[in-house]
Amino acid sequence: MTAAQFYAWVLGTPLSHFMVGDAWAFTISETLHFIGLCILLGAMLIVDLRLLGLMKSTPVDVALNFLPVAIFGFTINFLTGITFFFSNPEGYATNWMFWLKMSLIILAGLNALYFTLFEQPRVLRTPEGQSFDAQTRVAAALSLLIWVAVIVAGRLLPVTQGEAGTG
Amino acid sequence: MEFLTWLEETPTSQWLVESTWAYYSMLALHAIGMAAVVGGTIMLCMRVLGFASSMAVADLERLRLIAWGGFFINAISGSILFAANGVKLVANSMFQLKIASIILGGVALWALWRAIGPNKEPGHRYNATTKAVAWTTLFFWILAIVAGRYIAYTMKL
Numbered sequence: 001m002t003a004a005q006f007y008a009w010v011l012g013t014p015l016s017h018f019m020v021g022d023a024w025a026f027t028i029s030e031t032l033h034f035i036g037l038c039i040l041l042g043a044m045l046i047v048d049l050r051l052l053g054l055m056k057s058t059p060v061d062v063a064l065n066f067l068p069v070a071i072f073g074f075t076i077n078f079l080t081g082i083t084f085f086f087s088n089p090e091g092y093a094t095n096w097m098f099w100l101k102m103s104l105i106i107l108a109g110l111n112a113l114y115f116t117l118f119e120q121p122r123v124l125r126t127p128e129g130q131s132f133d134a135q136t137r138v139a140a141a142l143s144l145l146i147w148v149a150v151i152v153a154g155r156l157l158p159v160t161q162g163e164a165g166t167g
Numbered sequence: 168m169e170f171l172t173w174l175e176e177t178p179t180s181q182w183l184v185e186s187t188w189a190y191y192s193m194l195a196l197h198a199i200g201m202a203a204v205v206g207g208t209i210m211l212c213m214r215v216l217g218f219a220s221s222m223a224v225a226d227l228e229r230l231r232l233i234a235w236g237g238f239f240i241n242a243i244s245g246s247i248l249f250a251a252n253g254v255k256l257v258a259n260s261m262f263q264l265k266i267a268s269i270i271l272g273g274v275a276l277w278a279l280w281r282a283i284g285p286n287k288e289p290g291h292r293y294n295a296t297t298k299a300v301a302w303t304t305l306f307f308w309i310l311a312i313v314a315g316r317y318i319a320y321t322m323k324l
Contacts, residue, residue, distance in 0.1 A: 031316045034201070035309060042206025045230060046222075055226035058289060062221040066210070069218075148199055155195035159187045 003093065010089040019087035026087055033080040037151060039073030044147055051123065051140035053131050060123055097160040101153035108146040115139045171253035180251040190251075196244040201315075203237025205308045208276060212301040215283065215293045225287035231280075252322075261321050265314035272307030279304050 001009075010016055019025050043066040049055055050063035085092050092098045119136045126132055174180060183190050207230035214222050249256055256262045282297040293301075 027316065027320055031313050034198075034312050034316060035205075037198070038202050038205040038209055038312070040206075041202040042208075042210040042230075045203075045206060045233065046210055046227075049229055050226075054229050055223075057223035058226045059221060062219055062289070065219040065222075069210075069213070148202075151198050151202060152195045155198045156188075156191050159191045 003090075007089045007093070010086055013086060015083065016086040016089075019083050025083070029080045029083045033077050033084075036073045036076030036080065037154075040070050040077065041073075041147055041151070043067070043070035043073060044143060048140040048144045051132055052137050056129065059128065060126070064120070064124075091161055092157075094162045095157060095160050097153055097157050101150060101157070104146055104150045104153055108143065108150065111139055111142050111146065115143070168254065171257065174250040174253050177250065179247060183247065183251040190248075193244050193248055197241055197248065200237040200239075200241035200244065201312065204234045204241065205312060207231065207234040207237070208272075208304060208308050211279070212305045215279065215301040216298055217292070220292065221289045223287060223289040224283055224291065228287070255322050256318070259318060259322055261314050261317040265311055265318065268307045268311035268314055272304060272311055275300060275304040275307055 011020075019029070046055070046063055046066045047070065050058060050060055055063065115136075119132075119139055123132055123136055131137075183193060207227075210230060211224070211227050213219070214224060214227060279297070279300045282300050283293070286293070
């Protein structure tokens with residue numbers, strides 16, 4: 001499948017027709033994307049700041065309860081993100097900022113995976129009141145940094161949009 | 168109005184209108200500030216409404232500091248964005264709704280911290296009044312985002 005065939009396929013889907021044809025679809029999707037972003041970042045602030053050693057009146061496993069909240073925010077943004085892409089596949093696929101944003105999201109995902117597999121078990125075994133080791137804190141700081149970078153790349157998408165139109 | 172026209176003619180405003188990088192970088196800052204203010208506020212409201220009740224609201228005061236930082240970023244980036252396009256913005260009903268929502272959201276948030284009072288320990292359950300204030304706070308901040316988003320569609324730079 002060539003890129004052109006892929007764009008044609010996307011543009012032929014009912015979702016794409018809806019996103020292009022409905023006057024409000026894109027705006028509503030975008031609004032939800034902004035709300036999802038706030039939920040994701042708000043929840044990550046609690047998790048990461050706790051891991052960085054702040055918020056010590058709260059047991060760490062309680063702070064980790066906010067991870068599903070972050071995943072909820074991410075899910076909203078993943079789904080609305082797909083609707084954006086379907087409204088203008090070529091516009092996004094030919095925009096380097098879009099690929100930068102996607103790479104940053106994958107990086108954030110790998111960081112979260114690393115944390116879940118290797119850090120979380122140790123974090124939960126750490127006696128209350130004791131600080132977490134440097135690796136955990138680096139992962140937490142990276143997480144916040146990468147998510148903020150994702151927001152910046154997302155907001156800068158229109159700047160590097162090529163001739164395939166705005167989206 | 169004369170003042171707003173003058174604002175639009177300042178070098179900063181001209182730079183913002185002419186450079187898409189400058190304009191969208193300002194919007195990027197504005198989005199980070201929004202995430203800090205509204206993200207932190209949503210988490211506080213969720214806790215007051217009963218989510219993760221073993222979380223100490225005292226700890227969420229850290230987010231209060233971050234939210235103020237976000238508010239400061241957005242007051243500045245918002246003013247710069249406004250200056251570039253003030254004449255159209257003051258007359259835009261979505262802009263007016265957004266500013267009203269932010270003011271009411273700020274008052275509601277202040278009322279929420281008052282209603283919480285000294286009860287910031289883990290496990291505290293909040294009464295119906297405090298929960299109602301939390302819902303009100305959520306409502307206005309979400310409305311601020313919705314209205315803000317619609318500004319882009321009711322006027323183009």
